[in-house]
Amino acid sequence: MAAPRAWAVVAGVGPGTGASVARKFAQSYSVALLARKAENYEPVVNEINNGGGQAIGISTDVADENSVKNAFKVLQEHLGQGKLAAAIFNVGGKFVRKGFMELSLEDFESGWEANGRGAFLFSQAALPLLQDAVAASNHPPTLIFTSATAAMKGSARCAAFATGKFAMRALAQSLAREFGPAGIHVNHAIIDGVIDIERTKHYQFDHEDAKIKPEAIADTYWWIHTQPRTCFTNEIDIRPYVEKW
Amino acid sequence: MAAPRAWAVVAGVGPGTGASVARKFAQSYSVALLARKAENYEPVVNEINNGGGQAIGISTDVADENSVKNAFKVLQEHLGQGKLAAAIFNVGGKFVRKGFMELSLEDFESGWEANGRGAFLFSQAALPLLQDAVAASNHPPTLIFTSATAAMKGSARCAAFATGKFAMRALAQSLAREFGPAGIHVNHAIIDGVIDIERTKHYQFDHEDAKIKPEAIADTYWWIHTQPRTCFTNEIDIRPYVEKW
Amino acid sequence: MAAPRAWAVVAGVGPGTGASVARKFAQSYSVALLARKAENYEPVVNEINNGGGQAIGISTDVADENSVKNAFKVLQEHLGQGKLAAAIFNVGGKFVRKGFMELSLEDFESGWEANGRGAFLFSQAALPLLQDAVAASNHPPTLIFTSATAAMKGSARCAAFATGKFAMRALAQSLAREFGPAGIHVNHAIIDGVIDIERTKHYQFDHEDAKIKPEAIADTYWWIHTQPRTCFTNEIDIRPYVEKW
Amino acid sequence: MAAPRAWAVVAGVGPGTGASVARKFAQSYSVALLARKAENYEPVVNEINNGGGQAIGISTDVADENSVKNAFKVLQEHLGQGKLAAAIFNVGGKFVRKGFMELSLEDFESGWEANGRGAFLFSQAALPLLQDAVAASNHPPTLIFTSATAAMKGSARCAAFATGKFAMRALAQSLAREFGPAGIHVNHAIIDGVIDIERTKHYQFDHEDAKIKPEAIADTYWWIHTQPRTCFTNEIDIRPYVEKW
Numbered sequence: 010m011a012a013p014r015a016w017a018v019v020a021g022v023g024p025g026t027g028a029s030v031a032r033k034f035a036q037s038y039s040v041a042l043l044a045r046k047a048e049n050y051e052p053v054v055n056e057i058n059n060g061g062g063q064a065i066g067i068s069t070d071v072a073d074e075n076s077v078k079n080a081f082k083v084l085q086e087h088l089g090q091g092k093l094a095a096a097i098f099n100v101g102g103k104f105v106r107k108g109f110m111e112l113s114l115e116d117f118e119s120g121w122e123a124n125g126r127g128a129f130l131f132s133q134a135a136l137p138l139l140q141d142a143v144a145a146s147n148h149p150p151t152l153i154f155t156s157a158t159a160a161m162k163g164s165a166r167c168a169a170f171a172t173g174k175f176a177m178r179a180l181a182q183s184l185a186r187e188f189g190p191a192g193i194h195v196n197h198a199i200i201d202g203v204i205d206i207e208r209t210k211h212y213q214f215d216h217e218d219a220k221i222k223p224e225a226i227a228d229t230y231w232w233i234h235t236q237p238r239t240c241f242t243n244e245i246d247i248r249p250y251v252e253k254w
Numbered sequence: 255m256a257a258p259r260a261w262a263v264v265a266g267v268g269p270g271t272g273a274s275v276a277r278k279f280a281q282s283y284s285v286a287l288l289a290r291k292a293e294n295y296e297p298v299v300n301e302i303n304n305g306g307g308q309a310i311g312i313s314t315d316v317a318d319e320n321s322v323k324n325a326f327k328v329l330q331e332h333l334g335q336g337k338l339a340a341a342i343f344n345v346g347g348k349f350v351r352k353g354f355m356e357l358s359l360e361d362f363e364s365g366w367e368a369n370g371r372g373a374f375l376f377s378q379a380a381l382p383l384l385q386d387a388v389a390a391s392n393h394p395p396t397l398i399f400t401s402a403t404a405a406m407k408g409s410a411r412c413a414a415f416a417t418g419k420f421a422m423r424a425l426a427q428s429l430a431r432e433f434g435p436a437g438i439h440v441n442h443a444i445i446d447g448v449i450d451i452e453r454t455k456h457y458q459f460d461h462e463d464a465k466i467k468p469e470a471i472a473d474t475y476w477w478i479h480t481q482p483r484t485c486f487t488n489e490i491d492i493r494p495y496v497e498k499w
Numbered sequence: 500m501a502a503p504r505a506w507a508v509v510a511g512v513g514p515g516t517g518a519s520v521a522r523k524f525a526q527s528y529s530v531a532l533l534a535r536k537a538e539n540y541e542p543v544v545n546e547i548n549n550g551g552g553q554a555i556g557i558s559t560d561v562a563d564e565n566s567v568k569n570a571f572k573v574l575q576e577h578l579g580q581g582k583l584a585a586a587i588f589n590v591g592g593k594f595v596r597k598g599f600m601e602l603s604l605e606d607f608e609s610g611w612e613a614n615g616r617g618a619f620l621f622s623q624a625a626l627p628l629l630q631d632a633v634a635a636s637n638h639p640p641t642l643i644f645t646s647a648t649a650a651m652k653g654s655a656r657c658a659a660f661a662t663g664k665f666a667m668r669a670l671a672q673s674l675a676r677e678f679g680p681a682g683i684h685v686n687h688a689i690i691d692g693v694i695d696i697e698r699t700k701h702y703q704f705d706h707e708d709a710k711i712k713p714e715a716i717a718d719t720y721w722w723i724h725t726q727p728r729t730c731f732t733n734e735i736d737i738r739p740y741v742e743k744w
Numbered sequence: 745m746a747a748p749r750a751w752a753v754v755a756g757v758g759p760g761t762g763a764s765v766a767r768k769f770a771q772s773y774s775v776a777l778l779a780r781k782a783e784n785y786e787p788v789v790n791e792i793n794n795g796g797g798q799a800i801g802i803s804t805d806v807a808d809e810n811s812v813k814n815a816f817k818v819l820q821e822h823l824g825q826g827k828l829a830a831a832i833f834n835v836g837g838k839f840v841r842k843g844f845m846e847l848s849l850e851d852f853e854s855g856w857e858a859n860g861r862g863a864f865l866f867s868q869a870a871l872p873l874l875q876d877a878v879a880a881s882n883h884p885p886t887l888i889f890t891s892a893t894a895a896m897k898g899s900a901r902c903a904a905f906a907t908g909k910f911a912m913r914a915l916a917q918s919l920a921r922e923f924g925p926a927g928i929h930v931n932h933a934i935i936d937g938v939i940d941i942e943r944t945k946h947y948q949f950d951h952e953d954a955k956i957k958p959e960a961i962a963d964t965y966w967w968i969h970t971q972p973r974t975c976f977t978n979e980i981d982i983r984p985y986v987e988k989w
Contacts, residue, residue, distance in 0.1 A: 074359055108432070109377070109378065109381070109428070109429060109432055109433075110378065110381065110382070112374075112378070114319055114371070114374070114375070117371075117374050118370075118371065121366055121370055121371075121421065125363075125366055125370075125417055125421070126359070126362075126363065126366075129357075129359070129362050129413075130359070132354070133354065133355065133357070136354070136355065137355070149740070159424075162427065163423070163424035163425065163426070163427030163428035163431070164427075164428060164431060165428060165431035165432035166428070166432060167428055168374075168424070168425050168428040168429070171424040171425075171427070171428055172370055172421040172422075172424045172425050172428075173421070174424070175420040175421050175423060175424035176366065176370070176417040176418075176420050176421045176424075177417075178408070178420060179404075179408035179413065179416035179417045179419070179420035179421075180408065180413050180416075180417050181408070182407065182408030182409075182416070183354070183408035183409060183410060183411070183412055183413040183416055183417075184354060184413070186408070186409060186410035186743075186744070187353065187354055187410035187411060188354075189740045189741065189742075190706070190740060190741045192740060194740070205729070216680070218727075218728050218729045219729075220729065221729050221730050222727065222729045222730065225726065225727050225729050225730030226730060228726075228730075229726070229730060229732070232722050236715065236718075236719070237708075237712065237715050238708050238739065238740040239695070239708045239709075239710065239711050239712045239715050239739050239740070240711050240712060240715030240716060240718075240719060240737050240738075240739070241737070241738055241739070241740050242719070242735055242736055242737055243736055243738065243744075244736055245732055245735055245736075246732055246733055246734055246735075247730050247731070247732055248730075248731055248733065249728065249729050249730070249731070250639070250679045250680060250682060250684070250728040250729070250731050251679065251680045252679075253676075254676070254733075394985070431988075431989070434985045434986065434987075435951070435985060435986045437985060439985070450974070461925070463972075463973050463974045464974075465974065466974050466975050467972070467974045467975065470971065470972050470974050470975030471975060473971075473975075474971070474975060474977070477967050481960065481963075481964070482953075482957065482960050483953050483984065483985040484940070484953045484954075484955065484956050484957045484960050484984050484985070485956050485957060485960030485961060485963075485964060485982050485983075485984070486982070486983055486984070486985055487964070487980055487981055487982055488981055488983065488989075489981055490977055490980055491977055491978055491979055492975050492976070492977055493975075493976055493978065494973065494974050494975070494976070495884070495924045495925060495927060495929070495973040495974070495976050496924065496925045497924075498921075499921070499978075564849055598922065599867070599868070599871070599918070599919060599922055599923075600868065600871065600872070602864075602868070604809055604861070604864070604865070607861075607864050608860075608861065611856055611860055611861075611911065615853075615856055615860075615907055615911070616849070616852075616853065616856075619847075619849070619852050619903075620849070622844070623844065623845065623847070626844070626845065627845070649914075652917065653913070653914035653915065653916070653917030653918035653921070654917075654918060654921060655918060655921035655922035656918070656922060657918055658864075658914065658915050658918040658919070661914040661915075661917070661918055662860055662864075662911040662912075662914045662915050662918075663911075664914070665910040665911050665913060665914035666856065666860070666907040666908075666910050666911045666914075667907075668898070668910060669894075669898035669903065669906035669907045669909070669910035669911075670898065670903050670906075670907055671898070672897065672898030672899075672906070673844070673898035673899060673900060673901070673902055673903040673906055673907075674844060674903070676898070676899060676900035677843065677844055677900035677901060678844075
């Protein structure tokens with residue numbers, strides 16, 4: 010009898026990076042896709058299931074403790090004897106660009122809620138499952154955080170977004186140091202550039218391929234996942250060849 | 255008739271750095287000391303007033319929007335025609351050191367509440383007053399954040415504290431870039447070592463002077479405040495000569 | 500008629516990383532292996548040629564301008580109509596660990612000679628060939644520098660090694676920014692840990708797999724080479740799961 | 745009988761930062777000024793001596809071992825029973841901005857020669873004298889390196905300068921870690937902006953005070969020198985209020 014399929018969970022699935030990551034991991038694993046609204050994950054869930062893969066979608070607000078607990082309860086019911094091999098936190102949160110004095114407290118905390126609290130709730134739910142998969146997995150169970158340039162530099166008028174991403178980077182480092190020795194691979198992926206999705210179609214650049222293809226990000230995440238434990242990459246930057254940095 | 259005295263406001267006044275900073279700035283300015291409990295600021299307020307300086311204390315919870323608004327309303331009543339020359343955010347927050355899976359959401363968010371939300375509320379209340387002081391001040395109006403090594407490195411079991419301090423660093427950078435050109439000096443001060451206060455008296459070191467004297471931090475803050483606008487320091491590290499780093 | 504085979508050149512081939520990188524790239528390309536002494540590259544050259552690959556070895560002192568020029572003259576003669584798809588600079592140089600006052604000028608400059616001057620000479624020889632390969636290559640032509648933790652932190656008693664590695668990182672960043680827009684992928688790879696080779700066999704660790712397998716580094720380099728130009732990684736860290744950082 | 749005067753040595757004295765640093769330290773110490781050409785230090789030496797201070801000039805090529813040894817031999821003869829309280833390495837070196845393929849080896853190594861080899865030779869000559877001053881000094885003996893943004897970021901077309909400054913930063917960190925516990929204060933000062941000197945007079949900016957006053961850098965260096973050993977700053981950034989960073 011075949012071993013039960015391993016799973017990956019991806020939080021933050023819309024038409025961009027999340028969908029591409031889901032498709033890529035669905036080539037090897039069953040996938041659970043989390044997004045606030047079903048309309049965000051449904052097209053990808055259907056596409057994967059119709060293509061011979063296995064996918065489920067769970068409506069989840071990652072900044073809400075009960076919602077995340079519920080999502081992982083549903084996931085565990087599906088897991089059965091299977092294991093969670095990978096968890097990808099791909100929640101961007103609202104991007105607020107405003108002068109500091111124009112920020113409401115709600116504006117300011119939106120970065121934290123998605124990238125701090127959300128990343129915490131997701132990690133705390135996923136890590137016990139990832140730990141449970143260490144002995145059984147082909148690749149070290151992996152937790153990846155999609156991050157941004159704003160994790161490295163606090164720009165003017167970006168306080169809300171940068172505080173959230175800086176916090177996420179701190180969390181990723183802390184988890185890498187605590188759970189690495191237990192065999193779990195934690196990675197903080199700095200996406201430095203515009204991602205080539207529907208929403209950015211109108212961004213014009215002087216060069217071809219100046220936007221990051223979400224499929225290339227997905228390939229990178231999969232590759233990180235396959236690194237053996239003698240060779241973990243804990244932080245990676247990704248940018249188009251013409252990006253200024 | 256003499257010009258009205260300039261003011262400094264210090265949030266986070268206990269027996270350590272906050273008190274020393276208050277004493278130092280009180281040599282030149284009137285000072286407003288913010289702490290959650292009156293018992294924390296009262297001894298310093300009395301000491302300064304008895305020594306010929308001018309100090310007031312305001313009970314404030316920096317993580318509470320109304321409390322901060324109220325504190326600055328009280329401060330403005332005292333300011334009168336005076337100007338706010340310096341604002342020092344010295345709130346450490348609870349230091350939680352726990353394995354990640356032992357953290358409650360409340361534990362985890364305590365770092366953000368003090369160092370993220372608290373720093374935001376304090377900055378948003380202080381910056382209009384600092385801007386109003388640019389033309390009139392001897393030294394560029396200054397906003398200093400007391401930070402820590404945890405702003406640079408997310409250690410294992412320190413996720414709650416590190417996320418807060420990383421976020422504070424992002425905020426400090428963003429404010430420095432937005433308000434520097436307006437003549438306001440924003441500084442992120444990384445205190446890397448044990449501060450020599452009552453609470454750390456029992457920490458034993460192999461060398462003399464292995465803890466940071468809070469008076470030396472206060473001297474450093476005052477010196478940062480006196481830098482002219484052609485020569486701002488936006489990030490500074492402070493550590494004892496024997497500290498490993 | 501088949502297109503002429505593409506080539507990779509690897510400088511710094513001994514029994515460790517260099518040999519593994521050579522083996523990996525030899526699965527797809529012809530490879531030229533540079534080392535000071537023929538005894539360092541010969542076993543790998545023979546192994547690759549006997550295994551159906553194509554390899555040449557060229558005795559080269561990377562810190563010597565004429566020696567590097569000669570090596571690339573030999574390489575170009577072999578290239579013929581082929582293209583140089585990848586260049587890996589894997590020269591460590593002497594590791595000097597001494598109190599600063601015990602360093603001779605020669606000791607101190609040994610880090611620069613290998614990692615600064617050597618990296619410069621190698622890059623200046625390789626880049627025109629890599630540029631010439633942009634249009635014809637399956638993957639963006641790639642220049643990778645094997646680096647170390649010492650590129651990020653200058654430790655006590657490691658001034659000679661750290662100055663060389665810091666300089667190499669500066670060079671890698673500068674080249675990435677200048678040649679990235681021309682379609683060349685430049686990467687600075689921070690190897691943070693002990694590599695598992697003959698020379699480190701006696702290093703004892705408390706955990707299995709606590710040393711980095713050179714084959715895993717080679718896999719990583721190959722993967723970096725295959726990234727498309729919409730998704731370059733310019734700096735990567737690599738460490739075993741139990742490494743302190 | 746009065747104690748013999750303490751000394752400071754400044755390498756790299758021209759009309760800018762070096763001269764201002766010399767003037768500032770000459771208010772408290774005798775000063776030795778090193779520059780390649782006498783015409784660079786002579787005006788400042790005369791100005792200080794005519795103003796009641798004590799200064800000597802020594803023609804020195806900091807990249808030449810014998811020249812540096814000779815300079816410190818001359819300095820020691822002047823020191824007599826006096827102590828060396830501070831050593832400032834302010835040698836910029838040639839600023840080469842060229843496409844990488846246009847760099848000669850000589851161009852490329854010019855950054856290293858000034859900021860790597862020069863900083864090494866100066867440090868190795870100064871440190872024994874600074875160590876000898878630890879017990880007797882009012883302030884911890886201090887070694888300051890004037891650095892630049894290029895120590896933090898390798899920009900395109902700046903490989904020669906950036907490799908030198910990265911190397912200098914590595915050296916400064918290594919020395920801070922080795923000699924800090926012996927009571928010597930080592931600081932790496934990142935000057936991020938245009939300095940306001942004769943040579944930059946024609947640089948136009950939209951704002952007043954957009955260039956860094958060399959006197960303000962000198963004040964900063966003096967302040968660093970006066971920090972007590974419980975509170976060392978090992979890295980400091982300095983930039984004008986309107987500088988982009």
